[in-house]
Amino acid sequence: MATLEANAQTLPPGSRLPSPVQTLLFLVARRQLHIHLRRRYGEVFSTRLAGRRNVVTLTRPEDIRTVFAGSPTVYHGGEGNALLRPVMGAHSVLVTDESEHQRARKLLMPAFNGAALRGYAELMASLAARDAESWPTGRPFAAHPRMNAVTLEIILRVVFGLGEGPRLTELRPRLRRVSDIGPLTVLGWTYPNLARYGPWRRNHENLAAVDRLLYAEIAERRGADDLADRGDVLSRLLTAGGGELTDAEVRDQMVTLLLAGHETTATALAWSFHELARHPEIQRRARRDADDGDGEYLQAVAKEAMRRRPVIQNVARRLTEPTEIAGYLLPAGTVVGPSISLVHRDPTLHEEPTDFRPERFIGKQPEAGTWIPFGGGVRRCLGAGFSLQEAAAVLREVLTRYELHPERARPEYPKPRNITLVPARGARIVATPRRR
Numbered sequence: 001m002a003t004l005e006a007n008a009q010t011l012p013p014g015s016r017l018p019s020p021v022q023t024l025l026f027l028v029a030r031r032q033l034h035i036h037l038r039r040r041y042g043e044v045f046s047t048r049l050a051g052r053r054n055v056v057t058l059t060r061p062e063d064i065r066t067v068f069a070g071s072p073t074v075y076h077g078g079e080g081n082a083l084l085r086p087v088m089g090a091h092s093v094l095v096t097d098e099s100e101h102q103r104a105r106k107l108l109m110p111a112f113n114g115a116a117l118r119g120y121a122e123l124m125a126s127l128a129a130r131d132a133e134s135w136p137t138g139r140p141f142a143a144h145p146r147m148n149a150v151t152l153e154i155i156l157r158v159v160f161g162l163g164e165g166p167r168l169t170e171l172r173p174r175l176r177r178v179s180d181i182g183p184l185t186v187l188g189w190t191y192p193n194l195a196r197y198g199p200w201r202r203n204h205e206n207l208a209a210v211d212r213l214l215y216a217e218i219a220e221r222r223g224a225d226d227l228a229d230r231g232d233v234l235s236r237l238l239t240a241g242g243g244e245l246t247d248a249e250v251r252d253q254m255v256t257l258l259l260a261g262h263e264t265t266a267t268a269l270a271w272s273f274h275e276l277a278r279h280p281e282i283q284r285r286a287r288r289d290a291d292d293g294d295g296e297y298l299q300a301v302a303k304e305a306m307r308r309r310p311v312i313q314n315v316a317r318r319l320t321e322p323t324e325i326a327g328y329l330l331p332a333g334t335v336v337g338p339s340i341s342l343v344h345r346d347p348t349l350h351e352e353p354t355d356f357r358p359e360r361f362i363g364k365q366p367e368a369g370t371w372i373p374f375g376g377g378v379r380r381c382l383g384a385g386f387s388l389q390e391a392a393a394v395l396r397e398v399l400t401r402y403e404l405h406p407e408r409a410r411p412e413y414p415k416p417r418n419i420t421l422v423p424a425r426g427a428r429i430v431a432t433p434r435r436r
Contacts, residue, residue, distance in 0.1 A: 012056055012328055014046030023050040027186060030313045031341055031414055031421060038342055044326045050190050051082075055335045056325070057314065057342070061349065061369030063326045064338040067317055068369070068377035073098055074323055077379040080316030080335055083419070086189045087178065087207065087259070089252030093382070094260065104253060105382065107240045111159065111233040112382050117389055119231060120158045124393040127154050132397040135431050140407040142426025144270035147394070148176065151262040151269070154390055159257060161232030162217065171213045177206045179263050181418050214254055218247050233257060257383070264311045265387045267420060268373075269394055270427035271305040274412060275356045277404040277429045282358060287434075290399035295392045298399075300358035302391035306373040308356055310340040311420050315375045340372050341421075402431040 015022055015037060025033045026049060034057065037045045043059045058064055067075055078097035085095045093104040110116065131150040135141075152175060156162045162171075181203060188200035195204040218238070221227065227235050237250050276283040282301070289297035314337040321332045330336065345353045349370045350360070360366070374381035381387075398404075407428040414421035 010328065011046040011054055011330065011334070012044040012326070013041045014048075019048040019050065019052075022047050028416060030416060034313065034339060034342055038339075044328070053335050054331075054333070055316075055337050056328070056330060058326060058336060058338045059342045059346065060326065061343065061367065064343065064369040064372065064376070066325055067315075067336055067338055068375075068380075070317075070323075070377070072101070072378050074320050075317035075336070075377075076320055077101070077315075077317050077375075079318035080337075082318075083186070083189055086192070088256045089248065091249040091252035092256040093253060094256055101379075105378075107237060107245070108233070108253065108257075108382055111236055112386050114385075116231070117385055120386070121389065121393070123158050124154055124390055125397065127157060128390075128394045128397040131394075132401055135398070135402065137402070137431050137433060140428050140430050142428050143273045144267065144423050144426040147266035147269040147273075147427075148179075148263065150394060151266040151390065152176065152258075155258055155262045159232060159261065159386075160234045160254065161230060167213055167217060171210065174206055174210045174213070175258055178203075178210060179259055179418055186418055210255070211251065214251050215247060218250050218254075261383050261386070263420060264373075265390055267311045267422050268302055268305045268309075268387070269391055270423050271309040272301050272391070272395060273398070273404060273429055274406075274423060274427040275305060275308070276301065276399075277406040278409075278411065279356055282356065283399075283404060286358075286395065287399045287403075290396040293396075295396070296362065297358060298392040298395045299388045300361040301395060302388055303361045303371070303373075304356060304358040307344045307350065307360070307371055308353075309414060309421070309423075310344055310373060311422075312373070313341050313419075313421065314339045315372065338369075338372060338376075343370060343372065346370075398431075401434060403434055405430040405432065 017025075026047065033047075037047070037057070038059060044063070045057050047055045047057065049055055058067065076097045078095045078101055081094050084092070088094050090096075091100075091104065093101060093108060096104055128150060131146065131153075135146070152172065156168065156171070162168050181199070185199050185203055188194040188203055194200040217234070221234055222238055222243075224230070224235075228239055230236075234250070234254060237245055237253060276286060286297055286301055289295065317336050319330055319332050319334050319336065323330055325336060343349060347353050349367075369376070374384040374387075407430060412423045412425050412427060415424040
């Protein structure tokens with residue numbers, strides 16, 4: 001109690017650099033920054049980011065569990081994700097809180113339950129096979145761009161039921177451009193005035209074009225005679241609650257699923273291939289699983305890739321009232337950030353954490369708060385099951401056709417892209433036809 005009283009209404013220690021400098025460091029070197037701050041200040045530390053945001057980073061599972069189990073009226077995930085609002089939209093399930101968030105989540109949940117996932121399996125496999133058949137052989141190539149393309153195609157076709165045509169042809173590259181931006185371009189999301197200049201203006205114009213295409217698809221779909229019989233997410237949203245959702249609400253959920261629903265899985269798959277190419281024994285076991293059709297080990301490969309190379313640095317919740325966490329009574333307005341990256345590399349939680357070991361996930365569940373690529377609590381990612389099923393489908397189609405080899409022995413390291421961390425060289429590998 002004495003410790004809490006001493007720390008009342010104060011923040012944990014952290015860097016004293018000016019807020020703009022800390023923001024820049026977070027954008028361009030967030031992984032290294034957090035590793036440095038963890039070493040210097042311990043298991044709980046503070047940073048000050050743009051928009052007068054005090055962020056308290058948490059690395060202990062017990063503190064992370066406190067956040068995930070906390071009341072959604074106190075821990076606002078939507079406010080914690082406020083950076084995404086200009087792209088995802090004001091109604092997105094990622095940036096709303098309390099009753100509005102619960103309503104959006106309730107509308108989307110049926111599209112990701114077990115029955116829905118089973119219904120997606122065949123088309124997932126078909127699209128994954130079509131991509132795998134076109135892989136180059138015998139020469140180096142970057143796996144990450146290919147994974148972005150195939151997971152986007154799965155989202156567009158499986159989740160939204162979009163058919164081939166001029167609209168889909170134009171939408172594909174524009175959606176890739178929305179996410180394929182550097183960390184400095186992300187500043188345009190925080191400072192709208194930048195939209196008048198250079199890359200920020202081009203990014204703004206491209207997003208406007210995406211909106212035009214999506215609103216045209218929404219209008220056309222509303223007039224479909226068989227809307228109630230369709231199983232895709234877009235049709236479900238348009239019929240939900242007797243069709244009460246506005247076009248803007250539908251657009252925001254579509255953009256959220258299109259962007260958040262493909263890039264994270266694509267990056268996890270790219271890292272999976274990067275690691276499989278460097279670990280022949282693990283690759284052989286994964287190929288056996290692909291041949292047998294079981295899928296447990298393939299999903300374990302994807303899970304371990306998410307642990308070893310997290311796509312997102314941290315989760316964010318903004319406190320609506322003074323709250324005790326990690327021995328501090330944090331003021332309202334503080335953003336608490338369970339660190340995915342730091343908890344996944346903690347040797348006290350994961351034995352030899354720098355090793356790639358899918359076996360960690362065979363026949364066991366990680367302790368709560370120690371493996372958190374999908375967040376946790378009432379805001380755990382709706383698409384977690386979809387992502388793992390999709391990853392297993394893509395891995396299966398590739399591994400039944402090819403043997404994978406690294407382009408070079410030295411591994412790649414993560415680099416920032418928008419709010420994610422991706423392979424610095426695109427996860428370059430060499431694929432050769434399997435010897436039967």
